[in-house]
Amino acid sequence: MNRSNCLWCCGIMGVCLTILGTILLPLLGPGVSKILAKELELTEGTSGWESFIFTPIPVYFQIWVWNLTNPEHFLNGEKPHLEQRGPYTYRLIMFKENLVENDNYTVSYTSPTGYVYVDDMSVGPSSEVFTTVNVVAFTAAALARSFGNSTDDRVHQALHLLSDAKILMTVSVDGFMWGYEDPYLKYINDLTNVSLPTKFGVFIGSNMTSDSVWTVNTGGDDIAKLNIIDNVNGKSSLDYWRTDYANMINGSDGTFMHPELDAEKDNRVYIYVGIICRAAHLDYESKYKRDGILFYRYNVTEYLLAHPSINPDNADFCDIAGNCPPSGLINLTVCNYGAPLFGSLPHFLYGDKELTVNVSGMNPNEEEHRVYLDKDPLTGATMIIQVRAQLNFKVEKYDHLKETQYLKETYLPVVWLNESCDLDDEFVKYYKTSVLLPLNFALALFITILVIGCGLLFGTLITVYKDYRERKNPKKHKPTNMKEVHEKPQLERFTSQTPLENDFTDIVNDKPQTTL
Incomplete structure (x- = not known):
């Protein structure tokens, strides 16, 4: 192949590859969007369907209990001293x-969850005991008061005395969470001779149901x-709160949302949280990379839990009478059968100062106690979770309960929980090979095609241009080395002389020279 044909081939190939790369590269984004939309759709047979049914990342549920270390002094009106114990850890079996x-x-769908205790991630067995308030007793007292007549107070007083119940109790962690025999319920069951449940637990009946x-x-x-x-x-929508806004069920369950998140457009995500009986929002905080995967972090801000004087939207979550809890608390009474139960972040993080002043043992730390979700912006999936919540009972004086006569109004922490998941090596490997590798390969291939095409095209154009300049302005031959410079004039001199001149020159050159 001569030089001209080679240039033609390189030029044509360069044009074709440049056009191909220019077309393919802009199509990569829409192409990926189409593939993601198809694969993440919640339809049987898609990748999204499989992850939807079975959670691919290990999820753990941890419990810390608050042990009341000065029960007698507390009943006499002193500040409660609380000691944190935990974690007691369960592996969650989540499926639909x-x-x-x-x-x-x-x-x-329905979504039962199984709880499997993990000894090596716990401080001890779940049979360990702690002292706290009698949840059922304070719930009954609050209900009797809410009915507004003395008869109900007297009925509760009689039930409390006859059942030999106390307003404080010592119970195992396992019993408090999954069920312990309550004196009220046992007495009513024995009195009526009817088979009624006698156990109460914060999560009773929720294991695998x-x-x-x-x-x-x-x-x-x-x-x-x-x-x-x-x-x-x-x-x-819900029917717990006073306004349509507060009763909205909006957002997702927090596990995943639409793909291709944009930090500006998707700067706030909404999730519905059944345990707090309302929807909540998390705000975009930052982005970072871990194990080669990009994440967007969304977290619960202090503003979400602020008093209505700071966050007016929270006025809709006050009780029917318009009574609003201090900053840092969420009223859970309306959706928990009248129990004086209030939610917060652990250790009253972001809470009003009075919450931590009235009890000892609180050490709020944002890194350890806040709530955040880390999402993969490409797929919209939540891959790292730290969802924390603390349950607090409002304790105060009830006239018909003698044991409470010295109690001061206090939001007493009982237990705090953390549902969490993190990346493991197996999932990171799967995600990189199944999602990132094909995408990065396609991107590198398209860029390589474009670069090679541009290189061939521009290289051909430069070569053609140089050839054109040389043909238009030819240059005289220049000696290539010093030998040629000295030998060529000498050769020309000898070839131009006659034979006689050559002989004469030889004689002159052989004759010794003399100096005058």
Whole structure:
């Protein structure tokens, strides 16, 4: 192949590769978007469906209890001294069952959760005991007061005395969470001779059971609505609060949302949290990389838990009488059968100063006690979770309960919880090989095609231009070395002389020279 044909081939190839790279590179983004929308749709057979049914990352549920170390002094009106004990750790078995794909691009399901105790991640066995308030006794006292007549107070007083109950109790961690025999319930069961439940526990009956039917959007008609809650138990709103705004069930369950998150457009995510009986929002904080994976961090801010004087939206979450708890507390009374129960972050993080002043043992630390979700912006999946909550009982004086006569109004922490998950090596490897590797390979391939095409094209153009300049302005031959410079004039001199001149020159050169 001669030089001209070679240049033609390189030029044509350069043009073709440049055009191909220029077309393919802009199509990579829309192409990835289309693939993600198809694969993440909550439809049987997709990658999103598999992760939707079975959580691919290990999830743990940890418990810290607050042990009351000065019970006698507390009953005499002194500040309660609390000692944190924990964690007591469970591995969560999370899955979805009874799945029904509906015609309106939604899917309904139940979501039972199993709890398996993990000894080597716990401070001790769950049979360890601690001292705290009698939850049932204070709930009954609050209900009797709310009814507003003395008869109910006297009935509760009689029940309290006859059942030999106390307003403080010592109970095992396992019993407090999953059920212990309560004196009130046992007395009523024995008195009526009817088979009634005699046990009470904060999470009693929730191990491997689910009493809620969730319906969420599949993203089939609009990927932006992926996993957004449509209704819970057939209801698209709650009925606990005073306004439609407060009763909204909006957002997702927090596990994942639409792909290709934008830090500016998606600067706030909403999730519905059943344990606090309302939806909440987390705000975008920052982005970072870990194990080669990019994450967006969303966290609960102090503003979400602020008093209505600071955050007016929280006025809708006050009780019917308009009574609002201090900053840092969420009123859970309305959705827990009248129990004087209030939620907060652990150690009253972001709470009003009075909360930590009235009890000892609180050491709020933002890094250890805040709530955040770390999302993969490409898929919208939440891969790192730290969801923390503290349950507090409002204790105060009740006239019909003699034991409470010296109590001061206090929000007493009982237990705090942390549901968490983190990346493990197996998932990181799977994610990199299944998601990042194909994407990065395609990007590198398209860029390589474009670079090679541009290189060939510009190289060909430069070569053609140089050839053109040389043909238009030819230059005289220049000697290439010193030997040529000295030998060429001498050769020309000898070839131009006649034979006689040559002989004469030889004689002159052989004759010794003399100096005058």
